[in-house]
Amino acid sequence: MSQTSNHYSVIVVGGGQAGLSLSYYLKQAGIDHLVLEKNTVTHTWRTQRWDAFCLVTPNWQCALPGYPYRGDDPHGFMKKDEIIAYLDGFIEMVEAPVLEHAEVRRVSSTDGGGFTVSTSQGTFTADQIVVASGGYHTPIVPRMAERLPASIVQMQSSEYRNADALPEGAVLVVGSGQSGAQIAEDLHLAGRKVVLAVGEAPRCARFYRGRDVVDWLADMKYYDMPVDQHPLREGVRDNTNHYVTGRDGGRDIDLRRFASEGMELYGRLEDLQDSVLHFAPNLAANLDSADGVYNRINAGIDAFIEKNGIDTEGGGVYEPRWWPDRERTTLELQGSGIGSIVWCIGFTPDFSWLDAPVFNGRGYPAHRRGVTQFPGLYFLGLPWLHTWGSGRFSGIARDAEHIVKTICSTREASAVSVDALTA
Known part of the structure; x- marks a missing residue:
């Protein structure tokens, strides 16, 4: 040429x-x-x-x-x-x-x-x-968004800035991956009423046995593992990232604790019909699955510590202290107080x-x-x-x-x- x-x-x-x-x-x-x-x-x-x-x-x-x-x-x-x-x-x-x-x-x-x-x-x-x-x-926003009342402000996670930028009222956050979980936490800490549609995202501990979990995983060579050696192979590319935060020096994000403090948790948002939001009856399963991943990662660290004879503080298993008393599958928009929705369900x-x-x-x-x-x-x-x-x-x-x-x-x-x- x-x-x-x-x-x-x-x-x-x-x-x-x-x-x-x-x-x-x-x-x-x-x-x-x-x-x-x-x-x-x-x-x-x-x-x-x-x-x-x-x-x-x-x-x-x-x-x-x-x-x-x-x-x-x-x-x-x-x-x-x-x-x-x-x-x-x-x-x-x-x-x-x-x-x-x-x-x-x-x-x-x-x-x-x-x-x-x-x-x-x-x-x-x-x-x-x-x-x-x-x-x-391309931000993912479901077609049901077109049927929501014009009075409800909608935005995608990339557009969210802070709680004060949203209108008064409760906020529906859809999705519990990294962005959804952290935005829900940001709103919760600001004193806003949050309704969170919980998806299937996993979670991990911020700190475990005296160190950041990332430090442990680095020592375990997890970050050097090529995709063709991962148990899921290329399927790992479809995985949702674990939710955790570095805010205020770093901590876990525990949706169960948020719920005990007043955050309303539902399962996956599925549809909107006649001003009624419909959710999948999978909140308990999604919370249990996230906790399962959390404990499996920590168990892997336990095994690494034992194998290498590392002297460090003791570990443990996360035990939930809050459970949904029932699966709520509908929410009537009128009367819910929801004034805004933040879509946190990813990009294509x-x-x-x-x-x-x-x-x-x-x-x-x-x-x-x-x-x-x-x-x-x-x-x-x-x-x-x-x-x-x-x-x-x-x-x-x-x-x-x-x-x-x-x-x-x-x-x-x-x-x-x-x-x-x-x-």
């Missing part, structure tokens, strides 16, 4: 921590490239987090390439402003060649090899493409702009450690791309370095082929 002012060896789609990490290694390798960002770099961290947001993993796991956490609280949990400051330092260090406000509208392969990239700021070409835009693109990927035969029936790309079978096409920053940390600060460096090494190998092989043809 001929070289033009709009041609690059590599184009990276996405200017979050994944795209910037890749740029760090591409610069080290001396490979010309361009990072295309729809908004501004690390935009999501700045605009789609609530005011009290903080990391759920300890600061020592912030290990972006060439830029590890250097603060004085490695076992603490950075708050939103501190996360942004950390990212700002990384951005300044990398000095990535980024074109901001460049929405990628189409990526297609060319007959002669390589790719054409159409954006809101013009057309570019590249020998290789790395998609580093993450996997959380949207790679509709990428014209390449690499996707499964759910729109997720098939790859091995980010490398697809389509020549020159890679993915980075997806959950469990390779390990648990692939979509997080802790594991992105390892994945980015691997992809750049693969790109370098491809370029070397191509150069050898050209030399052989011209010899």
